[in-house]
Amino acid sequence: MKPAIAPIGLDYLADALVVAGHDVRLLDLCFTNSLEDDIAAACRSFAPHAVGLTVRNTDDCYFSGQAFFLPEIKRIFDLLRQHTDAPVVLGGVGFSIMPAAVMGFCSADFGIAGEGEVAFVEFLNSLQRRRAWETVPNLLFRENGVVRQNRAEPVDLSRLPARRRTFVDNRRYFAAGGQAGFESKRGCAMPCVYCAEPMAKGRVTRLMPPAAVAAELAALVAQGVDHFHTCDSEFNLPAGHAREVCRAIIQAGLGEKVRWYAYCAPKPFDGEMAALFKRAGCAGIDFGADSGNDAMLGRLGRPFRACDLADTARICREHGLRFMYDLLLGGPGETRESLRESITLMRRLEPDCVGLSIGMRVYDGTAAAQFVRDEGEPEASPNLHGATRGNSNFLKPVFYIAPTLGREIVAIVRELVAGDTRFFLPEVSSDNANYNYNDNTALVQAIAAGARGAYWDILNKMGKPGTN
Numbered sequence: 001m002k003p004a005i006a007p008i009g010l011d012y013l014a015d016a017l018v019v020a021g022h023d024v025r026l027l028d029l030c031f032t033n034s035l036e037d038d039i040a041a042a043c044r045s046f047a048p049h050a051v052g053l054t055v056r057n058t059d060d061c062y063f064s065g066q067a068f069f070l071p072e073i074k075r076i077f078d079l080l081r082q083h084t085d086a087p088v089v090l091g092g093v094g095f096s097i098m099p100a101a102v103m104g105f106c107s108a109d110f111g112i113a114g115e116g117e118v119a120f121v122e123f124l125n126s127l128q129r130r131r132a133w134e135t136v137p138n139l140l141f142r143e144n145g146v147v148r149q150n151r152a153e154p155v156d157l158s159r160l161p162a163r164r165r166t167f168v169d170n171r172r173y174f175a176a177g178g179q180a181g182f183e184s185k186r187g188c189a190m191p192c193v194y195c196a197e198p199m200a201k202g203r204v205t206r207l208m209p210p211a212a213v214a215a216e217l218a219a220l221v222a223q224g225v226d227h228f229h230t231c232d233s234e235f236n237l238p239a240g241h242a243r244e245v246c247r248a249i250i251q252a253g254l255g256e257k258v259r260w261y262a263y264c265a266p267k268p269f270d271g272e273m274a275a276l277f278k279r280a281g282c283a284g285i286d287f288g289a290d291s292g293n294d295a296m297l298g299r300l301g302r303p304f305r306a307c308d309l310a311d312t313a314r315i316c317r318e319h320g321l322r323f324m325y326d327l328l329l330g331g332p333g334e335t336r337e338s339l340r341e342s343i344t345l346m347r348r349l350e351p352d353c354v355g356l357s358i359g360m361r362v363y364d365g366t367a368a369a370q371f372v373r374d375e376g377e378p379e380a381s382p383n384l385h386g387a388t389r390g391n392s393n394f395l396k397p398v399f400y401i402a403p404t405l406g407r408e409i410v411a412i413v414r415e416l417v418a419g420d421t422r423f424f425l426p427e428v429s430s431d432n433a434n435y436n437y438n439d440n441t442a443l444v445q446a447i448a449a450g451a452r453g454a455y456w457d458i459l460n461k462m463g464k465p466g467t468n
């Protein structure tokens with residue numbers, strides 16, 4: 001994927017494994033020239049007792065891209081199998097959204113769904129001591145050919161070892177990707193009907209101690225990295241913790257040294273929070289707005305309304321925070337009128353830019369998947385687009401678009417946007433300056449030339465949104 005995003009899941013995992021006494025090597029295939037050579041060399045020189053393989057993304061979740069990455073990941077998995085007899089364990093957020101289906105696709109024997117810090121250590125310990133692994137939390141394994149999944153055990157983040165973040169070459173990723181990630185919590189209890197994150201991260205929110213978040217940022221600053229993006233589902237939920245994290249960053253003297261961007265829910269958000277964000281180095285916010293139509297917001301399970309979006313715009317402007325809205329267009333009940341309402345509201349609120357995602361990526365286990373199945377046989381549904389055949393578990397990218405709009409939605413949205421350059425249109429342009437952050441040439445070039453920060457802000461400053 002380009003720009004290259006550092007695999008912080010592996011950085012965190014490696015720290016936990018080392019503290020537990022394991023000898024760890026990271027084989028980072030992101031910048032490889034030959035998968036086969038690098039895998040063969042690593043298996044030969046290190047001779048691992050186990051291999052963990054992270055699956056961050058199964059696909060790009062982008063209607064006009066529909067890139068599906070699992071075939072390439074399966075190739076990596078197969079190469080590992082060729083070069084080592086050690087068990088290969090799948091993990092990562094993409095894996096954790098649909099663990100049994102990804103295990104099936106890769107013909108894998110083991111997987112760990114959700115957080116790896118405790119479960120992977122327990123799995124390795126049981127291998128080492130030749131104990132049975134059947135009780136390891138979060139583990140998926142095969143029994144008589146059938147995939148079994150153990151209970152999930154949420155990790156108490158305050159008990160994790162300090163995050164030193166030294167396994168990944170964060171400096172190199174920063175040069176190629178223009179930002180690094182950090183987490184302040186895990187889990188999301190929001191009821192958004194389409195979202196897979198509660199399945200992958202759990203519905204119970206668990207918090208990192210604020211001082212530990214600041215210490216992690218300081219460790220990255222020492223590595224020459226000073227632009228960040230939050231890796232929480234929503235940074236401002238719960239609001240009290242977001243404030244505490246900001247205070248810890250300020251107290252650590254980092255507020256002037258770092259610039260960070262956050263995914264935030266439009267509510268709760270107030271002037272006090274915005275002021276703290278700003279003092280702690282926040283450079284911009286991406287609000288998951290989804291729609292400007294209240295009925296659509298209700299159907300999507302969002303607990304705020306269009307008037308709350310107006311508040312976020314005013315507050316961000318008052319506090320000098322750059323901001324954007326992400327819209328998810330085409331969900332159940334969407335009409336030309338609700339589309340018009342959303343685009344008109346965006347124009348009126350004048351954010352720095354607006355991201356347009358067309359079609360709702362359907363994930364098994366979500367309320368949206370249930371809704372799609374209730375409408376009838378998914379394979380025969382005229383409202384599903386993308387991989388509709390032989391994809392009953394929705395593993396391959398498949399998108400729902402409301403029946404009154406269908407594929408015409410792209411043209412309708414383009415017409416409504418009417419050349420307003422603040423909008424990222426949902427299509428791919430000739431120089432690839434689009435809202436898909438996968439394989440985005442314009443972004444890669446801008447970062448190589450020194451641009452840093454959230455991708456929407458980099459594209460925005462280049463004057464790229466909506467130019468296609």
Ligand code: B12
Nearest residue numbers: 009052053054057058091092093094112115116180181437
């Ligand atoms: C922040 C974020 C971004 C930021 C990244 C900023 C940064 N510098 O890191 C930005 C905005 C750039 C981004 C972009 C994209 N993103 Co994004 N992103 C996220 C988000 C919110 C956090 C990811 C993260 O780092 N989490 C924190 C780490 C610590 O967690 P983790 O990786 O899951 O690792 C833990 C476990 O999974 C496990 N684990 C991990 N690896 C392994 C390996 C083994 C062996 C084991 C045992 C365990 C294990 O242990 C780790 C520690 O507990 C996730 C959703 C989420 N809540 O996680 C979406 C998410 C990963 N993104 C997603 C997508 C689709 C994208 C894009 C492709 C979108 C697009 N088309 O533009 C791009 C890709 C960009 C690129 N070039 O790589 C999807 C992937 C869905 C899927 N089906 O694969 C997600 C899940 C969002 C969603 N709900 O749809 N993203």
